[in-house]
Amino acid sequence: MKFAAIIEYIQNPAKVDEIRPIHRQYQSDLKEAGKLVVWGPFVDGSGALIVFESNSKEEVESMLRHDPFAQHGVFVSWVVRPWNVVNANRNLLPG
Secondary structure, eight states, X not given: OEEEEEEEEOSOHHHXXXXXXXXXXXXXXXXXXXXXXXXXXXXXXXXXXXXXEOSOHHXXXXXXXXXXXXXXXXXXXXXXXXXXXXOOOGGGSOO
């Protein structure tokens, strides 16, 4: 099942940039484990959208809590909702 997480970041670009490399490694590990569908920050730097593959909302919450961005105070808050994918235009997604 897919879960969409809408995340709000602190407004401290220097701290976000400092933690980003270990956050991206964590994301790579989740991708390899088949837990990430699509993800990326909002253009204005206010946060991010991450779509997870998971059996439960609790597992998604745990993955978010273990993210280096959460552990280092970059994530201010998040909302997780189950998401039903109806269709996708794969040509518009990054490779």
